[in-house]
Amino acid sequence: xxxxxxxxxxxxxxxxxxTAVDFLASMVVVSVALRRRRLVCPHCAxxxxxxxxxxxxxxxxxHLDLGVWRVELRADLRRLRCPxxxxxxxxxxxxxxxxxxxxxxxxxxxxLCTRMDKTAICRLVRVSWRTVGRVCERVVDSELDPDRxxxxxxLGVDEISWRKHNKxxxxxxxxxxxxxxxxxxxxxxxxxxxxxxxxxxxxxACIEAVSMDLGPAYLKSVTAEGHAPQAVVCADPFHLVKLVxxxxxx
Numbered sequence: 001x002x003x004x005x006x007x008x009x010x011x012x013x014x015x016x017x018x019t020a021v022d023f024l025a026s027m028v029v030v031s032v033a034l035r036r037r038r039l040v041c042p043h044c045a046x047x048x049x050x051x052x053x054x055x056x057x058x059x060x061x062x063h064l065d066l067g068v069w070r071v072e073l074r075a076d077l078r079r080l081r082c083p084x085x086x087x088x089x090x091x092x093x094x095x096x097x098x099x100x101x102x103x104x105x106x107x108x109x110x111x112l113c114t115r116m117d118k119t120a121i122c123r124l125v126r127v128s129w130r131t132v133g134r135v136c137e138r139v140v141d142s143e144l145d146p147d148r149x150x151x152x153x154x155l156g157v158d159e160i161s162w163r164k165h166n167k168x169x170x171x172x173x174x175x176x177x178x179x180x181x182x183x184x185x186x187x188x189x190x191x192x193x194x195x196x197x198x199x200x201x202x203x204x205a206c207i208e209a210v211s212m213d214l215g216p217a218y219l220k221s222v223t224a225e226g227h228a229p230q231a232v233v234c235a236d237p238f239h240l241v242k243l244v245x246x247x248x249x250x
Contacts, residue, residue, distance in 0.1 A: 003021045004018040004020065005018075007021050011071075013032065013094045013102075014093050014094065015035055015093040015094070016034055016035060016075070016093070016094065017032065017033050017035055018030060018031070019032065019033050023069075026068075026069060026070065027070045027071070027072055028066055028069045028070070028071050028072070029074060030063070030071060030072070030074070031073075031074050031075070032074070033075060033076075034075065034090075034093075039051060039079075039090040040090055040091045041082040041084075041085055041088055042088060042089070042090070042091035042097035042098070043082070043088065043097060044082065044084055044085065046082050046083065046084065046085075048080055048081075050080065050081075051079070051080065052078070052079045052081045053078070053079050054077075054079070055076065055077045055078070055079055055089055058074045058075065058076050059074070059075050059077050059089070059092075060072055060073065061073045061094070061095050061099070062100060062101045062102065062105055062127075063101075063102045063104065063105055064102070064104050064108065065126075070126070073094070073102065075092065077089050096138050096142055098138075101131075101135065106139055107139065108125070109121060109125060109131075109132055109135040110135055110136055110139040112124070113136055118133075148174075148179075148181045148182075149181060149182070149199055149203060150203070151206075152174055152181070152199070152203060152206065153176060153206060153207060153208045153209075154175040154176055154207075154208055154209045154210075154211075155173065155174060155175065155207060155211070155231075156172070156175055156210070156212070156236065157171070157172055157210060157211070157212045157218050157222075158170075158171060158212065158213060158236065159171070159187040159213075167185070168185070168187040169184065169185060169187075170183065170184055170185075170186060170187050170192055170195075170218075171183045172192075172195055182195050182198070187217065188217045189217045189218065189221040189224075192218050192221035193224070193227075196221065196224075196226070196227040196228070201226050204226065204227050205230065207228040207230075207231045208231055208232065209233075210222050210231045210234065211233075211234040211235070211236045212233065212235070212236065213235070213236060219233060
């Protein structure tokens with residue numbers, strides 16, 4: 001079996017042919033070529049068979065490591081003129097638009113972010129702190145369910161902190177599905193107002209109950225006109241247990 005054939009089967013990249021494999025001191029460079037003839041805009045569904053020109057340099061993407069070796073994909077890409085986005089480099093099926101990491105690498109880093117801290121991820125996959133943040137943004141933008149705000153009846157609202165409690169995020173949870181469906185920086189009523197603005201009055205009117213802490217900020221937003229004043233407001237168990245456990249004179 002040829003090396004190019006072996007790497008094509010090993011990497012399982014759709015829509016490309018492996019044309020060459022070069023083993024360097026600490027990296028494996030895999031050259032690929034797109035099989036499709038039509039050019040696709042990376043920002044929309046526009047397709048064309050007309051080429052504007054060739055990109056002057058090869059495009060590169062970091063792929064999943066092969067043992068101790070880093071794997072880098074390289075391809076000579078064409079450019080097209082999109083009616084809406086102008087002259088752009090054609091999209092590739094194995095990477096998200098504008099990324100220098102493959103989709104598989106992005107997905108791995110995003111999954112690791114749900115299991116360990118950022119510093120550990122940087123050491124494990126050998127990327128920078130900022131790269132991890134950019135990967136999370138790309139994956140959320142492309143994979144976020146557009147219907148996540150439909151069919152909401154029982155919600156939970158709470159904040160989490162980072163940087164030694166100097167910065168906060170407000171999170172909204174769908175209790176029925178057990179999933180976080182929305183989040184934004186801040187922890188005041190204006191922050192939660194953004195959620196209801198995105199939700200809209202029609203869907204807000206279907207909310208039956210909202211659990212939250214005992215502070216006034218979230219309550220002000222939930223009970224505001226056009227939000228969910230009809231919902232039953234519930235105190236979350238953590239704050240109830242804390243309140244019961246405090247001495248009466250505190």
